[in-house]
Amino acid sequence: MISIKNVQYNIGKTEIIKNISADILPGEFTMILGTNGSGKSTLLKLFSGTIAPVSGEIFYGNEKLSALKTENISKIRAVLSQRTEVGFPITAAEVVMMGRYPHFNFNPNKKDQDIVHEVMTLMDLEKFAHRNYLTLSGGEKQRIQFARALVQIWKTGPQTISYLFMDEPLTGLDIHYQQSFLKIATSLLHEKLILVAVMHDINLAMQYAHKVIFLKDGMLAAAGNTKDIISEELIENVFAVKTTFINNPHTNTAIMIYTEN
Amino acid sequence: MYKKNNIFFTVAIIILIIVLLCAIAFGAVSILPFEMFYSLKHFFTGKEPANIYEAVFLQLRLPRVLLCAIAGAVLASSGVLMQGLFRNPIVEPGLVGTSAGAAFGSSIAFVLAAGMSPQIKSFTGPFLVPIFAFGGGLLATYIVYSFAKTAGKISATSLLLVGVAINAAGLSGTGFMNYIARDPQARSITFWNLGSFSGASWLQVIITFIVAGTVLFIAFKSSKQLNALLLGDEEAAYLGTDTNKLKKRIMILNTAMVAVVTAFAGVISFVGLIVPHIVRLLIGSDNKKVLPASVICGAIVLTVADVIARLLLTPAEIPIGIITSLVGAPIFIVLLKKFALLHNNPSAND
Secondary structure: OEEEEEEEEEEOOEEEEEEEEEEEOOOOEEEEEEOOOOOHHHHHHHHHOOOOOOEEEEEEOOEEHHHOOHHHHOOOEEEEOOOOOOOOOOEHHHHHHHOOHHHOOOOOOHHHHHHHHHHHHHOOOHHHOOOEHHHOOHHHHHHHHHHHHHHHOOOOOOOOOEEEEEEOOOOOOOHHHHHHHHHHHHHHOOOOEEEEEEOOOHHHHHHHOOEEEEEEOOEEEEEEEHHHHOOHHHHHHHHOOOEEEEEEOOOOEEEEEEOOO | OHHHHHHHHHHHHHHHHHHHHHHHHOOOOOOOHHHHHHHHHHHHOOOOOOOHHHHHHHHHHHHHHHHHHHHHHHHHHHHHHHHHHHOOOOOOHHHHOHHHHHHHHHHHHHHHHHHOOHHHHHHHHHHHHHHHHHHHHHHHHHHHHHHHEEOOEEOHHHHHHHHHHHHHHHHHHHHHHHHHOOHHHHHHHHHHHHOOOOOOOHHHHHHHHHHHHHHHHHHHHOHHHHHHHOOOHHHHHHOOOOHHHHHHHHHHHHHHHHHHHHHHHOOOOOHHHHHHHHHHHHHOOOHHHHHHHHHHHHHHHHHHHHHHHHHOOOOOOOOHHHHHHHHHHHHHHHHHHHHHHHOOOHHHHO
16 A cells, blocks of 8 residues: 655645645556646656655555665566657667566566566567667557566565556557556556556546546545546536536446537 | 677677787888787797887887777777767767866876976876876866756756857867967877877776776676666666666766876767767667677777878878768768657657
8 A cells, every 4th residue: 555644745936746645555546637737747756756755754555665775666666657768779679678677687587588578468569579669659659668667567476565657658549559558457457556547538537447536736636436536526626627427328337528618 | 689799799809800900010110910929929928029020019009009999999888878878869978078178188288298397297207198188087077067967967958068168168278278388289289189099008008998997897787777777867767776876977987987098099089979879770779788899899990090090191190080080070960860850859859
């Protein structure tokens, strides 16, 4: 479990995250939503330990995140950023192998190679293995990066809790890969995985998220079970957009439609 | 993949050996293989060289070729380190002030030396210029880094911009020293700025070898972290790399290594820029391979340039920097164009 307690984050005098407390449970897909500039990415970075809060505490289980060593965290925590560019020509397989860097010293061993192969096959990426990463499309790059994040925390052991944070992971993906991406992520969920993503699409959140966190102006607007939390009122309150929820007869889940012109 | 790399390394090493042998053999005085052999034999059995050819080989040609090869290896691998560290394909030691600072330092030394009494000169020996150049190179690079740093982080863009400013300052300093120097010193300054291995000695070879060997060994051990940096600072940190520590360590080691070479051989531009690109084109960007490959290829390129510098206008000698710049500048422009096309997305450029 991740707990954050009264976490505050400022840049200069601007308050980005204002006194937020929240818990994230393993085995659930948690999504962070909110307006542009509401602090979603910042909150994710606080969760992942990329940045340290100005005040307040972040706990991974019972341990303070600030007390954990970078090299130890990197074996159990992976982060998928919005867009990852590489400055020089390098093959896609080499990029994925970088996810195994925390696990070997100088040369990858058999286990590392097997994991890279397994994940790339799972994600339908084998055909890109020897392609130059620079020549891939935005969506293809994003899928390679997802594979890299996955191999980093693949098979960490039955007792270890692992953490996967994703910042708008669907950027640049077509609807086919949006669905397939979230399906793979959901299928990977197990009781020892903490999975958090910053998202924009409310309908996808309703389809895939177990828990949602809504941010507005750096404050918690709402947090809890997706079904209990998301409502027309919340959407209007956070985004100032009028919507209505209807039932999708094929999946029997709610979908949001816009009711304003 | 692995097979391809093995072939690359085998071929490169064979070429390097051939190039080194040719570089030793050709010159104002040609040295034949059996003369090399006897010269070494006499040396190791403690005898004096039997003739002028053996003496030329042992005291002039061999240290020169070795210093040149090591310098090429240093400049090329330094290019790999800097480009990797700043995720920028056009960084090289010359752009962050090392060379300009060294040039300014050496020009001060040349002018000072002219005014010194013979007693002091015998005390400083042949190391006055190298020491000033080394100090100047370190100082200028340090100034560039400290100005380029904002909020504890160093961005490639500000590094290059501050580098331009410090380079201009170094250049004007050198120009001023050149202006107030008397004729022979002014000429020395000009020559030094164009680079040459004509003053190579065994002591220089040994110093450069020890410094370069140590630095490159440490850098090679860090090649995994350097690879992680390809993804950017933040991503590298997620993969367990302490990026600030890595950057600081590599930068200090790299600057020391380049400053030593510049101190002995003068300013030699473009080798550090171009060799890494050629290597990446041939074997990809895995620093575990790029670094050793650049060591070999840098040695080949600079040794060939030195042979050309010696032979083109025999018996006169052209400064080696003229050769590397003449060949390097057009290649640099081609690379620049190519990367501009690759990175037409502006967000990818920082």
